[in-house]
Amino acid sequence: QKRDLAFIGEMLIDSTDAALKEITVRFDIMANVNFVRSFWIKQQYHKLKNEHWMLTQSDVIGDFTVVENSSDMTGFFGRKNSSFSNYHIDSIFQKNIFKGSAIVVELDSAKDKTEEYWLKSRHFDLSKEDVGIFKMADSIKKDPRFIIRKKIIGAVTTGYYPLGWIDLGDIYSFYSYNNIEKNRLKIGFRTNEKFVLPLSLSAYLAYGNFDEKWKYKINPEFYFDKRKKIKLGASYRDDINQLSRSFNNIELDHILSSLIQVGTATASKNYVKDFNFYLENKWSTGLASRINYYYNVIMPVKGVVFESLNDIGGIDHPANYITSGLDITLKYSWQNKNVNGNFYNKTDFKNTFKKYPDLAVQWKWADVQMGSDFNFHKIKFSLKQQIRTQKLGYFKYYLEAGKTFNTVPYPYLDLPFANQLVIMDEYAFNLMNFLEYASDEYVSLHLEQHIEGLLMDRIPLINKLKWRNFIFAKGYVGNISTQNYQAKYLFPKGLNKLNEPYYEVGFGIENIFKIARIDFIWRLTDIYKPGVYYFIVKPSFKFSF
Template structure:
């Protein structure tokens, strides 16, 4: 028995022989030394201390000494045991370099700096990607995404929140990056075959071969959300896009203006001699990293790079960002990515002990092949790519095809989540989270109540309004969906309702049939673009928080039938037919949509049949799900082009008017490196024919106290009416680039915004004469047409308390209009990184 115990102890010591080290690096006065280089002596494994001089590193190998160095200080070597926590390491100033440190006040020089000279050679020899040198290429890709609760302690485990779920804490482990305890809660694995070509036109396609989730088999939305957090990037680019922001790459040509570089070491990695360069930020609050990279001495291609985002960077909800890449350098011009790992620490605060969630993505690449001829169809993304067997591959398949073996914790996640799904408490918490995310509450299987946020409203016609609605929902990939609601106004004492249905009849080309009917009070003056969706959002009930009166409303009875087709991914065609009747919801003395017919008689009711066709092109968009309804994980990151044609058919179903309407808009958001992000929206349109007020193009006003996209904040509803128009909205968010340089404001992490919007248009005399509302305005001298462009401009502060935005809006002209608003303060809410 004694020998058995000794053998067990020896076995245990070997099993845990890896070295773990954490500590705090200070100078002789006890002040922290940020961005010091820490490395296991005799290896290339190590890291860099953070802004407060703290660090944590570990290795699977056994090392006995740790080497710590920083410019201007003597290099220090300390002995190690297998566990070395909370070390306090003091560095002494190096007399030989003290003068240089004093001159540059801790910042490295650019001229004569060997690290910068090496960096210049990297610029001279860098390539966009080794793959770009081949006409065709293909490779296998394995991707693993994980979520972990972190900073788990005994107090946390005993919270009532986890009553009945205590077994989950059996899998608590320690992060090899931060040294903090964490609990794995989610894992997703995916295998892809990637095909690409560079000539004559660049094309690429990622074919999903297998997918495996822990616990949430059909939740593609969650998985895609995580993937969009960790978008692909090229370390050689000047800017790296993470969390919708542009971080300056340490290999950027502009890097010397935001980074300090130090040549720290040189050694063989494999059979190649490489230089080790440490980099760290010159200033706080900028989107930069700290870390180091190893670069080959002849090809000047990166072999390995590790980096952490500066904790002081202006980014919300993310305490740490850790990036690690390894390359196979084949020759002077070809470098291929071998492994990419990224970890983020999501938390409400930046405090060390604050609890949060680790999000980790590990991607491995293998089996590269070049110049292999393939049919053109291989390079085209499929409109419908869902196959049930992809999500149900057997365990043997994964054992054979994983490029990286799962550790015990990761294997345990699958078992833990399967068990957790059977716990009633967990189901309740999951449902609460789903409700907050979607706005719908699952009453019973297959039916959701909501949207909750539209349950109450108010306007000058209906008074206080209550709305009750719901939808069918069995899975995210339902091929059909029914929705409906009923509402009641306590001032007009009337019930309203809406009902619609959609059916995906062809998955390969996404042919969708939809139909519905809505009878409700509508605010038709909030959008230039024609929209006949039966259950689209109504602004009529948004007057809880609004300026001015909201009585320019219309009683609408609308029926619609449409066919949508997507023959090519992200290219959608829509054909629709609509019949609607309209009356003024307010007394004629307040608002009147009546028109004069051919005999000069006033008609208060409008009956109209319309046919419409629309084309929407959204290149680069990544829709989530394969059912009749899909969400978009990267909405706004790519351009949208929309073209529509509407034909009014007189006489059919007693329709009153014959007319034609063309509309076109273009919407895009551009990340502009270190200068923030620019959003712009362009729209033009023209209506042909003599039509009443509701068929014209009303310039959208915004009487709410909150910002509303594509509206004019200082206009009232129906201030401007046109039959031809052009509009532009432009906004630039500097992401705190200016305010972060002001000492007293730096800690607030506010972000400055500037923008403007303008519209120009015309209105024919025939259309003025046909509308009672416009004719009365014309006689009174209050008819304003924006033949001279109307414009507004604004400055704003974003990221107040991380989710509030305030805009200060100024009117540019048309100061003499009735009830004019020359200045307004608008608010907004949002989830921003």
């Protein structure tokens, strides 16, 4: 099938050893791959020590374009030539070298080699065309018009505009609107790689004209070495927070949050003062840990009241809840050099194929001796992986489980991630309302099977669009003990316990215009409950190849 993700080509086999001597492969322009008109690979192998056939030369040429079906030559060619020599064969290594996590060491000078070094080290000379490309690239980098365009494109894609050693942003949160603050103005910055000190710093300042409150956050981090293996950090935030909002969702003060949320969800919002002081260490490639001291204060917003039962059965209205203690997080992400010590981190959740699943474990402890209003323990762990399934595409799963010990108010219970925005959130339940359910022990499982173009590529005319299909199912099983269900701390209106497992299922189409995905989602639990939808269509956006 011309549209299959498979190479075609020729191989040259040695008649004596039946070994591969040379291979040339390419894939068809009709294959379901984005932004690539053609891709060609040639590899050569030679016999070493009259016994082992090893790769000695590899050449790759790619023809990339934005408009794939255009007759005009819009795009560019990418070429990579690699040669391999000085093989060491039959060397003896100690077995413990191959045990444990891989440790990747990159010298500080690896990216600062001189032209003299490359002239001496290259196995073959550059062609005149290659030399011209290097000169052109150096010239473009110094062109003021190119520099401005690069900064603007970077600001559009990341939300931050570089100004020397700081980035100004997030531009998408300079202005936003919500039912608590009404009009919200915000300005912030972060340091970038031009900042020469072993320190990073980010901060913002915001103001809401309706609640007339200033909000702010500051987060400095100090690195003990140039490789940023060990860091000491602190953060303080005084702002609005939303309970049960996913870490993967756009920020609460993002301009799109003002436009695409269904309902007000006032009860899920609160004021928070949050201090953290932490030490993080990357023990080896993909293995990181963090120990953190935290002090957290939660206060209700206007229209929300905290309620608790006192010793004589009356109802008190606490002005706030305070927790203070320690949390310890351990994370493993195979071959991920940038693994972060936070249990939830967007960059760690990028979809990549890995040999082993990502693992995260966190233990959290609060104690009245450290200034907390109550004692509790929390433990949770997660597993995540994306696996190739040959012609069936690829399979993704995300498993999370946790338990809270002792009696706590509802903001500190286990609240499943919900999403009332029109845009789909991959790690949330997209037909669940914010702060709809609570539990103190739970298991959550998300499954997705992406069958790529297995169906769409077989439909005439539709196959030219290179659309792809997927199916998914999500489930949340939660339980709440009698001590945490309306026994001391009362729930706000709309928050309930789960009487049965919560499920969402659906299917979707992705790779629409190369960037869009549409999910058709059905809710299978409590579908007749007031204020909920049992079916919805939600889009999302990301580039994919």
